[in-house]
Amino acid sequence: MLDTVTADLDDAQREAVDHDAGPLVIAAGAGTGKTRTLTARVARLIDSGVAPEEILLLTFTRRAAAAMTSRAAALCANPAVTQRMWSGTFHAVAHRIVAEYSQHLGLEDVTVLDPGDVTDLLDLLREEHGLTGTQQRLPTSQTLADICSRAVNTGVPTRKVMADQFPWCLEHADRINELLKAYVTRKRDRGLLDFDDLLIYWRALLADPLVGDRLRARWNWVLVDEYQDVNQIQVDIVRLLRPDGSGLTVVGDDAQAVYGFRGATAEHLLRLHEDLGGSTLVRLTRNFRSSQQILDLANVVRPGELRLDLVADRGPCGPLPVHVQCANADDEARQVADAVLAAHQDGMDLRDQAVLFRTGTHSNQLEIELRVRGVPFHKYGGIGYLETAHVRDLIAAFRVSLNPIDEISWYRLLTRHRALGKVSARVLAARLVEGTDHGDIVAEAPPKARTALANTLDLIRAAAATRIPAVQVEACLKAVEPLLRQHYVDWPRRAADVDGVARAAAGQRDLRSFIAEATIDPTSVSGDWAKKPHLDEDHLTLSTIHAAKGLEWRSVHLLRASDGALPSDMALSTAEGLAEEQRLFYVATTRARDRLTIYSPMRLPVHPTSLHSRHVLAKPSRFLTDKVLKAMESTLSPGVQAPASAGASGGSVAPTVAVPDLGELFG
Numbered sequence: 001m002l003d004t005v006t007a008d009l010d011d012a013q014r015e016a017v018d019h020d021a022g023p024l025v026i027a028a029g030a031g032t033g034k035t036r037t038l039t040a041r042v043a044r045l046i047d048s049g050v051a052p053e054e055i056l057l058l059t060f061t062r063r064a065a066a067a068m069t070s071r072a073a074a075l076c077a078n079p080a081v082t083q084r085m086w087s088g089t090f091h092a093v094a095h096r097i098v099a100e101y102s103q104h105l106g107l108e109d110v111t112v113l114d115p116g117d118v119t120d121l122l123d124l125l126r127e128e129h130g131l132t133g134t135q136q137r138l139p140t141s142q143t144l145a146d147i148c149s150r151a152v153n154t155g156v157p158t159r160k161v162m163a164d165q166f167p168w169c170l171e172h173a174d175r176i177n178e179l180l181k182a183y184v185t186r187k188r189d190r191g192l193l194d195f196d197d198l199l200i201y202w203r204a205l206l207a208d209p210l211v212g213d214r215l216r217a218r219w220n221w222v223l224v225d226e227y228q229d230v231n232q233i234q235v236d237i238v239r240l241l242r243p244d245g246s247g248l249t250v251v252g253d254d255a256q257a258v259y260g261f262r263g264a265t266a267e268h269l270l271r272l273h274e275d276l277g278g279s280t281l282v283r284l285t286r287n288f289r290s291s292q293q294i295l296d297l298a299n300v301v302r303p304g305e306l307r308l309d310l311v312a313d314r315g316p317c318g319p320l321p322v323h324v325q326c327a328n329a330d331d332e333a334r335q336v337a338d339a340v341l342a343a344h345q346d347g348m349d350l351r352d353q354a355v356l357f358r359t360g361t362h363s364n365q366l367e368i369e370l371r372v373r374g375v376p377f378h379k380y381g382g383i384g385y386l387e388t389a390h391v392r393d394l395i396a397a398f399r400v401s402l403n404p405i406d407e408i409s410w411y412r413l414l415t416r417h418r419a420l421g422k423v424s425a426r427v428l429a430a431r432l433v434e435g436t437d438h439g440d441i442v443a444e445a446p447p448k449a450r451t452a453l454a455n456t457l458d459l460i461r462a463a464a465a466t467r468i469p470a471v472q473v474e475a476c477l478k479a480v481e482p483l484l485r486q487h488y489v490d491w492p493r494r495a496a497d498v499d500g501v502a503r504a505a506a507g508q509r510d511l512r513s514f515i516a517e518a519t520i521d522p523t524s525v526s527g528d529w530a531k532k533p534h535l536d537e538d539h540l541t542l543s544t545i546h547a548a549k550g551l552e553w554r555s556v557h558l559l560r561a562s563d564g565a566l567p568s569d570m571a572l573s574t575a576e577g578l579a580e581e582q583r584l585f586y587v588a589t590t591r592a593r594d595r596l597t598i599y600s601p602m603r604l605p606v607h608p609t610s611l612h613s614r615h616v617l618a619k620p621s622r623f624l625t626d627k628v629l630k631a632m633e634s635t636l637s638p639g640v641q642a643p644a645s646a647g648a649s650g651g652s653v654a655p656t657v658a659v660p661d662l663g664e665l666f667g
């Protein structure tokens, strides 16, 4: 009889799927079917009679958890039961467990702080610690949050973190440490947990003899995807969940570890295999994704200890990867748009094509070019918290309607009022938390802010008076909409997100868990719910390399393979930073199935966020070594060849078109 679970697997993958309960480490290169194998193993466990509740599947993104659960369901004899399995990101599962055991942790209520809340809270506290003023350069709240998070995630004291990463902060080290201590105390007093705390509290529960045993008894099977990206706290959690390694399966590729800034290190994968006596190491080397031409390049790029030369299951087919040298970022954008449209004309759907880049701003020029040419696209990743700020504003209103002592959310909401500055917002937020009558609060506000503030407080009170999510959401939306309309110059672009998130929230049975989810993964919340209608049409994908992990397309265009962009100039100062950039380069090249095109503009904008500022000369990326270039076809874009753009190589260009002198306008 055909075994549906392993029918589509090769021998090495099947060995992993059918492995017994002993600890199992699957270490393999890109495109070798790690995800497919892990999914099949889940299906195999369920079909062999393991209760789905006993299985815990940990992934790095919500998208991956959802995709793996639905694929496992499709393989199972009884698909419905997979819904009972535990699956999600480390943070999402941590939140469920911490909420369940909140009493044991001395927490009345669990409020999760997103990274924006963390900087708001640090903003609230810094004045008391003498870290405000303009007399000297002081660390921003974002830098303070980074110092704290690095220390917590790596177990390295803050002073050493500062010495290594933020040396100019050292002179304020005492005050910074006092502030961070106050930050921790404030969080503990108020039951506020930032993302790092979620993991720390989960680890603490597992380390507790009583609760730990209960949690361990809950899951006999723990499967972890992308193990190369775990940090030390996550390693501890995994080890505490399955101390002897039984029932544990981890999957990863050390050459794809790209989260060093979160304290992850590629060594965790191999160290786990060494530490767990008797663990089985399965290596997968057959690549089912790309043509051999693309893999020949990837094999040269591939760093890491595991010398895995990938062999294409499909054999040699398709064109060599192409390296295109372009005049500048505009030229690059035109080349990419031309190539995408040409492939589309030849029958390749836009959804089969992607453009990848190191940093969100690298696609600025391309986005304009695509809009002009009417090419629909969707951008993933690199969405800074700033860009989801409007969603977070609405969520701040939900939060204060549920919890009137949520000072950070009050502060956020108050600062959205036109006539309220940070100082007034800080004072009024504290007064609201004390329970001061709303009428008195309005009277204490600067006169110009009073009307708007009275309106906000009335609506929040109305929202707080009901427990029907739809009614509550409507009142909150009414409260924030007029504020945001004034606050954001690009409000029309943001309005659809806010509406979409409000609609999704109104349809929930429990607003609290919606808020927690939106806090833990705000970009996917706005991406999943607010933008869904557009995603149904054929569209091109624009994505940061980080957000492209685990995905694949027939044709991949990689932008800005120039020194300073990839590798990023931020990473050039340390060997680890550079190694991580090289792994990112590897991740990018291995996303392509049939075609890979890498672009190196010879001039780059000085300021990456501006579109029309000064440009500097840029060399092709140092990762494009002679060996790598040998595996490619090299071309010059017509923009470089044409004499009119000779300036691309750096010289000044003699103008051929007269530009009107606008001087008279400014006389």
Ligand SMILES: Nc1ncnc2c1ncn2[C@@H]1O[C@H](COP(=O)(O)OP(=O)(O)OP(=O)(O)O)[C@@H](O)[C@H]1O
Pocket: 008, 009, 010, 013, 028, 029, 030, 031, 032, 033, 034, 035, 036, 037, 253, 256, 287, 288, 289, 549, 550, 551, 552, 590
């Ligand atoms: N045995 C197989 N037969 C045919 N196709 C396969 C097989 N195993 C995997 N594939 C296909 O190969 C591609 C890569 O698989 P998958 O995404 O599971 O790899 P991965 O190792 O997780 O990749 P990466 O680490 O690069 O994200 C997918 O299109 C998958 O469907």
